[in-house]
Amino acid sequence: MDSSELFYQSALTSVPGVGDILIRQLMSYCGSASEIFRSPLAKLVKIPGIGAVTARSILNPEVLREAERVQQRCEKLHIQQLFYTDKRYPARLKALYDAPAMLYWQGQADLNSQRIVALVGTRQATDYGRRTTEEIIQALTPYTPLILSGLAYGIDIIAHRASLANGLPTVGVMASGIDIIYPYVHKKTAQEMLLLGGLLTENRPGVKPDARLFPARNRIIAGMSDALVVVEAAAKGGALITAEYANNYHRDVFAVPGHLNQQFSQGCNKLIRENKAQIYTRPEDLIEALNWDQSGKKTPSVDKTLALPDFTEEESQILAIFRQQADWHLDELSWRSQIPLGKLASLLLNLEFKGIIRSLPGKKYQLN
Incomplete structure (x- = not known):
């Protein structure tokens, strides 16, 4: 059985009743994942939030057997496991209290890119939404940001494909295991994304998409980005949930205004009306808010004589x-x-x- 630290980190995510926040609690008290599994029951039950039932679950041998199955599956599919202590783990996400303890990753993009923008919206994009999404991506291309979205129908897949067309890295954040592309018709685009961008999820291989997993996926999109742009959205839906997360995480949120009588502009107009998003009218709105250097000059050097x-x-x-x-x-x-x-x-x-x-x-x- 694999005795590496990653193996025990993976095992931690397999313990019933132990979520992302509790995993950090265990790590802070024990110092490492391997030490957690080496700790006696008497020590574990003294950790705040860990009762006798959870402590016994941690020490159940089945947890390690499940971790071994997951690791073997990841190795077979060339999926990387990124525990939150891994330097490759998205730093923007790591700073959040509810960040996933483990991410599963395939791709070439830098998840800690200097500039990251997320674009989301309705699954039933109009021609207006398509054109706007493509124009935003094209306008951002000189700044070479990483583009995030959810690989879904509509605005998501338009954003991914526009990024590929402009040579920008793009990452699809999934509500399933990486080995289960949903919707399946986007498999070809997903494969193309692996060459420049990638696929990311908190779900282990084999997990099928489920309604409860999509809001959780949306928090990753919001947490990883510097700014979120909602292109089109109905009065209710996943895009508005993502915007809510982004506001809670103190990210810049933009919404593209739309026709007053258009169903898929209601959500964007509502975000603007309720001051939950800045109005997006041109690329400069986004570039100026993020303080991107439009001249392309290098950042001035820092004064080394600071006392x-x-x-x-x-x-x-x-x-x-x-x-x-x-x-x-x-x-x-x-x-x-x-x-x-x-x-x-x-x-x-x-x-x-x-x-x-x-x-x-x-x-x-x-x-x-």
């Missing part, structure tokens, strides 16, 4: 990160510094008062 002794230990920790590059997204800063978002926001405000950094649109900060 760190003048700052607190946590402020110095933040400024050390700014030495790596001059501007950062709030969530990325939180993940790299391991400082909770609430406390980090207060520290950044103090640094802003001192004139060291300044805030930018899109939850970004930059050294002055």
Whole structure:
């Protein structure tokens, strides 16, 4: 039986009653996945949130046997398992409290690309929605973002295909195992995406699409992106759920306005009316909000003479990160510094008062 750390990480996700948040709790107390499975029952039951029933489930030999089956399946299908401690795991996603502990991945794209934009919308896209999606992708092409969507009918598949046509990496986030393409008619596009982008899911191989898995999939799309664009949406549906997640995660949300009497513009118009999305009228709306450098010039170098002794230990920790590059997204800063978002926001405000950094649109900060 495989004794690698990844094997035990996979086993953790197989324990009944242990979800993503509880997995982090176990990891923080035990230090590693392998140590969790080596811990005696008496130690496990003392961990907050772990009762006797859950502790016995962890130590059940069937958990390791199931992990071995999953790992063998992944190796056969060339699927990579990305535990949340893996450096390849999407950093934007990792900073969120409800991020999946394990992701399954096939592809070539960098899941930590400098720029990531998600496009979502109705499965019954109109010609207006198709044209708008293709125009957005084409306009963003000079900035080479990674494009995310859900591989579904309508706006999703249009976004993926437009990305491929413009040479942009595109990742389909799935509500099934990677080996089960849904809908099946998109299999050819999915195969093409593997060459430049990829396929990503939190579901192990063999899991079939299910209604409850789609909202969970949508949180990954929202959490991984810098900005979410809703192109067309009815008054209710998955696109609005994704927008809700994006707002909760403090991502920039845009909605393309539509005809007042058009069914698949109702959702977008509602998002704009309720101030849950910025109105999208042109590519510059998105580019300016995300503070993308339109000149193509390199980021100015950081002043190496910054007097760190003048700052607190946590402020110095933040400024050390700014030495790596001059501007950062709030969530990325939180993940790299391991400082909770609430406390980090207060520290950044103090640094802003001192004139060291300044805030930018899109939850970004930059050294002055």
